[in-house]
Amino acid sequence: xxxxxxxxxxxxxxxxxxxxxxxxxxxxxxxxxxxxxxxxxxxxxxxxxxxxxxxxxxxxxxxxxxxxxxxxxxxxxxxxxxxxxxxxxxxxxxxxxxxxxxxxxxxxxxxxxxxxxxxxxxxxxxxxxxxxxxxxxxxxxxxxxxx
Amino acid sequence: xxxxxxxxxxxxxxxxxxxxxxxxxxxxxxxxxxxxxxxxxxxxxxxxxxxxxxxxxxxxxxxxxxxxxxxxxxxxxxxxxxxxxxxxxxxxxxxxxxxxxxxxxxxxxxxxxxxxxxxxxxxxxxxxxxxxxxxxxxxxxxxxxxx
DNA sequence: TACGCTTCATTGATATGTCAACTACTTCAA
DNA sequence: TTGAAGTAGTTGACATATCAATGAAGCGTA
Numbered sequence: 001x002x003x004x005x006x007x008x009x010x011x012x013x014x015x016x017x018x019x020x021x022x023x024x025x026x027x028x029x030x031x032x033x034x035x036x037x038x039x040x041x042x043x044x045x046x047x048x049x050x051x052x053x054x055x056x057x058x059x060x061x062x063x064x065x066x067x068x069x070x071x072x073x074x075x076x077x078x079x080x081x082x083x084x085x086x087x088x089x090x091x092x093x094x095x096x097x098x099x100x101x102x103x104x105x106x107x108x109x110x111x112x113x114x115x116x117x118x119x120x121x122x123x124x125x126x127x128x129x130x131x132x133x134x135x136x137x138x139x140x141x142x143x144x145x146x147x
Numbered sequence: 148x149x150x151x152x153x154x155x156x157x158x159x160x161x162x163x164x165x166x167x168x169x170x171x172x173x174x175x176x177x178x179x180x181x182x183x184x185x186x187x188x189x190x191x192x193x194x195x196x197x198x199x200x201x202x203x204x205x206x207x208x209x210x211x212x213x214x215x216x217x218x219x220x221x222x223x224x225x226x227x228x229x230x231x232x233x234x235x236x237x238x239x240x241x242x243x244x245x246x247x248x249x250x251x252x253x254x255x256x257x258x259x260x261x262x263x264x265x266x267x268x269x270x271x272x273x274x275x276x277x278x279x280x281x282x283x284x285x286x287x288x289x290x291x292x293x294x
Numbered sequence: 295t296a297c298g299c300t301t302c303a304t305t306g307a308t309a310t311g312t313c314a315a316c317t318a319c320t321t322c323a324a
Numbered sequence: 325t326t327g328a329a330g331t332a333g334t335t336g337a338c339a340t341a342t343c344a345a346t347g348a349a350g351c352g353t354a
Contacts, residue, residue, distance in 0.1 A: 005196060006189065006192055006193060006196065006208065006209070007208065009264065010264070010268070010276055010279060010280055011165075011168050011172075011264065011267070012210075013279070013280050013283040013284060013287075014161070014164060014165045014168065014283060015165055015210055016210050016283065016287050017161060017283040017284075017286045017287045017290075018158075018161045018162055018165045019210050019341090020210075020286065020287040020290035020291055021158050021161065021286060021290050022341095023290070023342090024290035024291075025158075026342090037309065037310085039309080039310065040309090042153065045153055046153060049152060049153065054331095054332065054333090055332070055333065056331085056332065056333085061153065061154065062153070063159075063162055063163050063166050064310085064311080065310090065311060065312060065313085066332085066333075066334090067310095067311080067312075067313085067333095067334080067335080067336095068309090068310055068311060068312085069333095070333065070334060070335085071309080071310075071334095071335095072309085072310080074334095075309080090319080090320075090331095090332080091318075091319050091320080091332095092318065092319045092320070092331065092332040092333065093319095093331095093332060093333080094332095094333085117156065117157070117158065119289060119290075120158070120286055120289045120290050121157070121286070121289070122289050123285060123289070124282060124285055124286070128278075128282055129157055131275075131278065132157060132160070132279065132282050133157055133160050135271055135275055135279050136160040136161060136163065136164040137160060137164075138270060138271055139164045139167065139168065139267055139268070139271070140160075140163050140164045140167040142266060142267045142268070142269050142270070143164075143167035143168050143170070143171035143266075143267050144167055144171075166311090169311095170312085173312090184339065184340085186339080186340065187339090201301095201302070201303090202302070202303065203301085203302065203303085211340085211341080212340090212341060212342060212343085213302085213303075213304090214303090214304080214305080214340095214341080214342075214343085215339095215340055215341060215342085216303095217303065217304060217305085218304095218305095218339080218340075219339085219340080221304095222339080237301095237302085237349080237350075238302095238348080238349050238350075239301070239302040239303065239348065239349045239350070240302060240303080240349095241302095241303090
């Protein structure tokens with residue numbers, strides 16, 4: 001069998017690509033003078049996209065544990081990009097909304113993120129990306145399947 | 148453009164699959180009563196594979212920061228799976244080697260790891276895996292390219 | 295041989311991942 | 325209407341990721 005050694009294991013390539021993209025994107029953000037992490041960006045963007053979302057839903061959307069989301073939201077609040085108000089109809093939740101400054105970060109980062117993706121996918125055509133997406137979906141499902 | 152929303156971004160699928168597999172594999176290890184983390188396993192296996200390796204090389208092999216490797220090695224030492232001796236010819240390094248108990252963990256985990264991979268790749272044929280590997284490699288290179 | 299430069303490794307600070315315990319609020323049914 | 329079960333969120337403990345600073349050992353060259 002060919003995958004005796006770690007470097008031949010496909011999940012190695014997966015980690016490798018995932019981490020490489022993460023570092024790359026983070027470097028670009030920092031270079032643009034934007035003081036947030038990739039994960040903070042993902043959370044910010046998710047909240048921006050969906051009105052009246054719960055932290056749990058944010059977590060599900062970004063594949064993060066709820067505990068992590070709680071902390072990231074606290075950081076975003078501290079940085080003045082996000083604010084929370086008590087939710088009008090459910091006392092357990094809070095209403096999440098971007099501040100002016102949060103909105104402005106989203107507008108700044110969006111084109112950077114697009115450029116990052118374009119560069120990371122250089123030389124890979126749309127069909128290949130679609131195939132990649134399908135395989136990754138299958139892997140995710142295989143792993144998440146209850147047993 | 149279709150990837151306005153986060154969930155349409157391919158790197159999302161990448162994170163998703165990577166995290167799903169990680170959680171899946173970790174659960175299998177724990178279920179087998181093996182008290183190490185996935186990352187500790189990767190480091191242990193790497194050292195097992197390569198005689199006389201430096202921590203830097205270990206880090207490169209598992210896509211980890213050297214600082215992380217240092218800490219993981221400390222944990223593996225504390226668990227009695229790994230031991231370090233002063234390196235005979237280079238005073239900066241130490242010689243890394245598995246203990247009896249470390250060897251035994253490797254023998255126990257190896258078949259589990261193979262089973263995990265088999266299950267995670269269920270329904271994905273070898274050709275597709277090869278294609279996946281190639282695309283991931285390209286992405287990694289695109290991101291690591293100096294600029 | 296002494297100096298600077300590089301390499302290997304460690305440590306500190308902060309952010310995140312994961313699991314588990316816990317609080318507070320809601321809902322629903324008896 | 326009250327008590328049990330469920331839901332949203334927080335926090336603690338530990339492991340890892342990343343960056344920066346540091347220490348310690350080797351190496352090259354004047």
